[in-house]
Every structure is written in C-alpha cells, then in structure tokens.
Amino acid sequence: MSNCDSCPSKGNCSSEGSSTCSKLVTKYGKVKHIIGVISGKGGVGKSTVTGILAVQLKNAGYKVGVLDGDITGPSMPRFFGINNERAEILQMGDTEEVKFNPVETSLGIKVISLNLLTEQEEQPVIWRGPVITGVLTQMYTDTDWGDLDYLLIDMPPGTGDVALTIMQSIPVESMVVVSTPQDMVSMIVKKVVIMAEKLNVKILGVVENMAYIKCNKCGDRIRVFSKKSAEEQAKYLNLPLLSEMPINLDLVENMEKGKAEEYVKSNGEYNELIENFKKLS
Structure with missing residues (x-):
C-alpha cells in the first residue's frame, strides 16, 4: 500500500501516486480526515x-485528535483541562527519532501541544519561523495518533x-474558518x-463567534x-x-475550571455546528 492510500488528501492532490508527493505522512497510526480551524x-x-x-x-462516536498548531500561543490544553499534564516523549531505539504519546482528555480525545512538551506552560517560545514550522511538522508526524477518524488542527491566526x-505540507482535507461579525x-x-483558495484547500464554511449575548431577563439576542x-x-x-x-460566560467559567468538555457535551446550544459540519464535509 502506498502512502497515498492512507492520505486524507487522496483524490485531491496534484502529486497523487508520485514519488515526489510533498504531503507529510504520520509515522504512528492512521488518520482518515484532517480538518484545519483557522x-x-x-x-x-x-x-x-x-x-x-x-x-x-x-x-457523535468518532475517534478524534487535536494538534495544537498555534506554537507561540498554544491554548488547547487549557480548553480540555489537561494543562497540568505532560505528553510522553519516547526515544526510538538507538536512533535520534522520538515518538510523542499525546495526552488523552476525559472523553478520550488525543491532544498534542507544545505546552504539553515544555516543563511549564508559561515558558515562552522565542523561535524564528523555520524552527516553529519544523517543530509543528514533527508534532504531526511523530505523534502516536493511533487510528483517528478526525484530526483537528488549531491553526495560528493569519497567513x-x-x-x-x-x-502545503500536511494533507489537510478542508478548513473551518472562524470570525466575528465585524466588518x-x-x-x-x-x-x-x-489564501486557501489559491492553495486549493477546501473551506467548509465559517463560524461567526461571539455574535451576540442573550439577555438574562428577556432572552433577546443583543448584538455586541x-x-x-x-x-x-x-x-x-x-x-x-x-x-x-x-x-x-458559562462556557468560559467551565473552561477556567477545566470542565469545558462536560459542558459542551451536555449543551445542545452547539448542535448546529456539528450538524452543518457533517452536512458539508
């Protein structure tokens, strides 16, 4: 079996079947769909x-992983309440290769982040671009993802x-764009x-976040x-x-307590997102 057979970009890559394919492949495990959130x-x-x-x-029953691609501002461990845990780094035999064992959340979501690889989460990353991109691609290729249905990449802002x-290098199947309703x-x-259109990366749609706040008394939507x-x-x-x-604010409070997973799981307020995501993906 070639690398193309297990690549989420199969069928959409101009180099498919070529020995010069530039898409990176995970060393440990198999990922069916890679979605960037940008x-x-x-x-x-x-x-x-x-x-x-x-x-x-x-x-919904899928096997899910999260790659925290925002190297200089990683925040996924905080969302999942695993910021006090650390990913395991294994030396592979006598070689210089390593394997990262991601941290699993209470629901079983596999997460890898630079903040899970440093001694302290407050430790800053003072690196230039080439080093940052090298670390990111290594976190993608050298993490033991196992078998995943979806790998979500929390991407850094901007272009x-x-x-x-x-x-260009990771076989991203599609993107979800996040914005707020301001011109x-x-x-x-x-x-x-x-940028995504120029690079032939499919965009599923946009999430307009922080679009309103509900009045506690009347329930009206107030656009802020x-x-x-x-x-x-x-x-x-x-x-x-x-x-x-x-x-x-309830979600914010639960995130600060490390309980965002439980809150989102039991809150029907976010059902629209997953329904439209599955419909368009």
Whole structure:
C-alpha cells in the first residue's frame, strides 16, 4: 500500500501516486480526515471552536485528535483541562527519532501541544519561523495518533509561515474558518479565505463567534460588536454559515475550571455546528 492510500488528501492532490508527493505522512497510526480551524486574526475564539468541534465529533462516536498548531500561543490544553499534564516523549531505539504519546482528555480525545512538551506552560517560545514550522511538522508526524477518524488542527491566526506550511505540507482535507461579525474582522478573515483558495484547500464554511449575548431577563439576542447579522458577514466571505455562536460566560467559567468538555457535551446550544459540519464535509 502506498502512502497515498492512507492520505486524507487522496483524490485531491496534484502529486497523487508520485514519488515526489510533498504531503507529510504520520509515522504512528492512521488518520482518515484532517480538518484545519483557522482565522485571519487572534482573539476570535478559534481555539474554543476547535475544542467544541472536537467534543461534538467525539460525542457523535468518532475517534478524534487535536494538534495544537498555534506554537507561540498554544491554548488547547487549557480548553480540555489537561494543562497540568505532560505528553510522553519516547526515544526510538538507538536512533535520534522520538515518538510523542499525546495526552488523552476525559472523553478520550488525543491532544498534542507544545505546552504539553515544555516543563511549564508559561515558558515562552522565542523561535524564528523555520524552527516553529519544523517543530509543528514533527508534532504531526511523530505523534502516536493511533487510528483517528478526525484530526483537528488549531491553526495560528493569519497567513504566515506556519499556516502556509500546514496548507502545503500536511494533507489537510478542508478548513473551518472562524470570525466575528465585524466588518474589520471579516476583511482580515477574507485574506485567509483567498489564501486557501489559491492553495486549493477546501473551506467548509465559517463560524461567526461571539455574535451576540442573550439577555438574562428577556432572552433577546443583543448584538455586541455589530448590527450586521452573521448571515451578512458569511455572504461577504462567500462561505456557508456553519454556526452563529454567542458570548457564553458559562462556557468560559467551565473552561477556567477545566470542565469545558462536560459542558459542551451536555449543551445542545452547539448542535448546529456539528450538524452543518457533517452536512458539508
């Protein structure tokens, strides 16, 4: 069996079947679908959406892993409440090769992040681009993922080196874009959309996060950042709307307690995201 047979990009790669295929392959395990979660800028809740989608996919019966691709600002361990744990690094025989054993969450989601490989999560990464991309690709190829239905990559914001490396070198099947309903944010996110189109990476749709907050007394939706609807912003991006998500202080509180998984699993508020995701993927 060739590497192409187990590659999520099979059928969509211009180098399929070629010995010069540039797509990286995981050394340990098999991944059926790789989905990137990206945004044009930070602070829009991209990592939160990644975590929510991972929990919902796991809750639907899929085997799920998460690669924290935001090397300089990793936050997935905090979402899953595993920030005090550390991934195991195994030396492979007498060679210089290593294997990373990811940390499993309470629901069984496999997570690898630079914050799980450093002694302290507050330790900063002061590296230039080539080093960062090298570490990211090693975390992807050298992690023992086992057999996964979905690997979600929480990508860094913007159109820089790391995002480019992921889109060009890792066999990403499709992308989920995260934005907030503001003209300025949508303009920046549009750059990521155009970048993905130029690299022939499919985009499933956009999640308009922090679109509103519910009034505790009357239940009305109060739009905080813009009077424009999520549908209007999705139309500007020329993307299907996967979900319009609110500012949710209960979710924030549960994340701070390390209990976001349990909250998302039992909360029907996020069902729209998984339903549209499965419909479009």
